[in-house]
Amino acid sequence: MSTPFIRNHQYNIIKKQAEFLQKTLRTVADRSVLETVRYRAATNIIEAFPYLTEDQQQMLEQISSFETAYDFQRYLSGLEPYLEPFPPITLKQIQKLFPKNKKLKVPDLQSIDFRYVTYLSWVDIATNKLYIVYPFEGQFIGIEGRITPTYKKGYCLFCNRHQELAFFTVRTKASLDNYSSIGQYVCMENHGCNQSITDTGSLEKFILSVCK
Incomplete structure (x- = not known):
């Protein structure tokens, strides 16, 4: 085996x-x-x-x-x-990562070949939100933010591919009463991003920066 x-x-x-x-x-x-x-x-x-x-x-x-x-x-x-696939994850596990979103729309997990997934993500077109789920040190991290198409090509933060980008902004808690936003340019299309990413460093750095 x-x-x-x-x-x-x-x-x-x-x-x-x-x-x-x-x-x-x-x-x-x-x-x-x-x-x-x-x-x-x-x-x-x-x-x-x-x-x-x-x-x-x-x-x-x-x-x-x-x-x-x-x-x-x-x-x-x-x-x-x-190939070592993305760790098994269920719909309930994903929903627990985004507890404030009671109407969370999740892609059909059965249709995804997780062997070729570094990070799981999807866009809710109705709300213009991008959701990312990433396994880190034995647990899943979930982040959500607003996604705004730029209609311009550039280099994606995650895969460094020259592709049409969107600006992804995540609201973070700066202190007890203050919030700030962190934004980066990422691929509009996550399937191609997963097929191109060769280094998880930038992806992990961004995820951890908005989860601290």
Whole structure:
């Protein structure tokens, strides 16, 4: 039985390294350059994991030996059984994260492939609110805020992808009687964001900044 050890953002790193290596193989003839790119692709992948067993490392490092598009596709497909999904969560658990919202609209959890989810999010169009649920240190954190389309492209805080953005503002309690707002530009479309995110640092920093 395969033991999952690859989180979604790490799998995205692997995909990006595979894409870059394939592109290099198609466009570069210099063998020394190719060997350098092969080495860097494997190194970048291994560095994305704080801990790996010897077998896991050997499995991931296979990328440096591939030649064809079929090789890379088989490699990526072969890693899917090792994907560590977003922790199981129920509708009731989500509702408890947003106790003030009695009419909370939640997406159909059964329709989501949680293997490819770093953070769970959805937009309530009726209220122009964005909801985010993120697992952190064994518990779920939920934040909500107003989402305002910008109709302009820029770099998303979470995935660093150049995409159409929205401004996400979250109201926070500055003191006993005072409130302030923290805002950032994020992707309008969270599915693509989850498919592109390669580092959870900015996401976690933002979530913790509005939850303190």
